[in-house]
Amino acid sequence: MIHAIMRDMIRYFEGDVKRINHALKVFCFASLISKESGTDEREDLIVGITALLHDIGIKEAERKFQSSSGKYQEQEGPLVAREILVRYDLDDTIIDRVCFIIGNHHSYSKIDGNDFQILVEADFLVNIFEDLVRDDSVRNIRDKIFRTESGIRLLEGMYPLKSP
Ligand SMILES: [Fe+2]
Numbered sequence: 001m002i003h004a005i006m007r008d009m010i011r012y013f014e015g016d017v018k019r020i021n022h023a024l025k026v027f028c029f030a031s032l033i034s035k036e037s038g039t040d041e042r043e044d045l046i047v048g049i050t051a052l053l054h055d056i057g058i059k060e061a062e063r064k065f066q067s068s069s070g071k072y073q074e075q076e077g078p079l080v081a082r083e084i085l086v087r088y089d090l091d092d093t094i095i096d097r098v099c100f101i102i103g104n105h106h107s108y109s110k111i112d113g114n115d116f117q118i119l120v121e122a123d124f125l126v127n128i129f130e131d132l133v134r135d136d137s138v139r140n141i142r143d144k145i146f147r148t149e150s151g152i153r154l155l156e157g158m159y160p161l162k163s164p
Helices: 002-014 015-037 041-053 056-065 070-085 092-102 114-130 135-144 147-157
Strands: none
Touching: 002 015, 002 041, 002 070, 015 041, 015 114, 015 147, 041 070, 041 092, 041 114, 056 070, 070 092, 092 114, 114 135, 114 147, 135 147
């Protein structure tokens, strides 16, 4: 199922390779952190689907508001994700959880579970590189946002900090 949803995401972003690659990278890191954190099967599925679809609202945000700002992405994302996911044999509680995380994924104060936490960490691991985030900000992100042992190890390994 996860690969069919992957295919849906690639189709939805039709030719926008940058966003397709972003989603695939976030998916890979999220899967790794999930695996290394001992996440159970249900939560692992939520993590995987959320990672693939977390930025899915960006196209509607640009179409309706000519803006890709986080606020509009969060607003538009859940509906698009739901349209994709209702075609699958998925429990409503799983779809609701995926949509909740997508709808709040830039609002770090709303992190309320391991699944949400893993998605945010995986997104940062990719965004630090894509957005050329500076060293002092990386440290700040590590200290303020990261919680999982696996995510912290990945962050420190990928973006070595010059001093402790
Ligand atoms: Fe993202």
